[in-house]
Amino acid sequence: xxxxxxxxxxxxxxxxxxxxxxxxxxxxxxxxxxxxxxxxxxxxxxxxxxxxxxxxxxxxxxxxxxxxxxxxxxxxxxxxxxxxxxxxxxxxxxxxxxxxxxxxxxxxxxxxxxxxxxxxxxxxxxxxxxxxx
Ligand code: 9YT
Numbered sequence: 001x002x003x004x005x006x007x008x009x010x011x012x013x014x015x016x017x018x019x020x021x022x023x024x025x026x027x028x029x030x031x032x033x034x035x036x037x038x039x040x041x042x043x044x045x046x047x048x049x050x051x052x053x054x055x056x057x058x059x060x061x062x063x064x065x066x067x068x069x070x071x072x073x074x075x076x077x078x079x080x081x082x083x084x085x086x087x088x089x090x091x092x093x094x095x096x097x098x099x100x101x102x103x104x105x106x107x108x109x110x111x112x113x114x115x116x117x118x119x120x121x122x123x124x125x126x127x128x129x130x131x132x133x
Pocket of ligand 1: 042
């Protein structure tokens with residue numbers, strides 16, 4: 001069994017910040033834990049707009065704090081997000097995430113993120129190099 005606390009992740013190499021400052025992702029479980037998914041506690045800062053397109057991953061996003069919206073860019077549909085909302089990107093949807101109030105999201109990625117990915121120009125995480133446990 002693995003036991004961790006968010007306090008141990010914050011400020012460590014598992015605490016990843018977006019280059020544009022829009023979000024911060026605290027990676028609680030990663031690829032090298034070898035369980036088939038990764039689990040992130042992510043902060044989306046108020047007033048930000050982030051284009052994301054996970055072409056190689058499925059992501060579930062559960063909002064536990066804050067408010068905003070997610071727009072699927074292919075059809076312009078806008079879904080309001082608040083604490084208790086969950087969205088599941090089960091179709092590799094390109095989407096725009098906007099926070100009106102700072103949002104805290106619990107994110108699950110399959111396949112798991114290794115921790116080394118960076119968003120490319122499309123907002124996708126390229127599959128990262130395998131990290132040995
Ligand atoms: C909700 C979302 O996709 N935010 C971008 C960061 C990503 N979730 C991550 O790496 O935790």
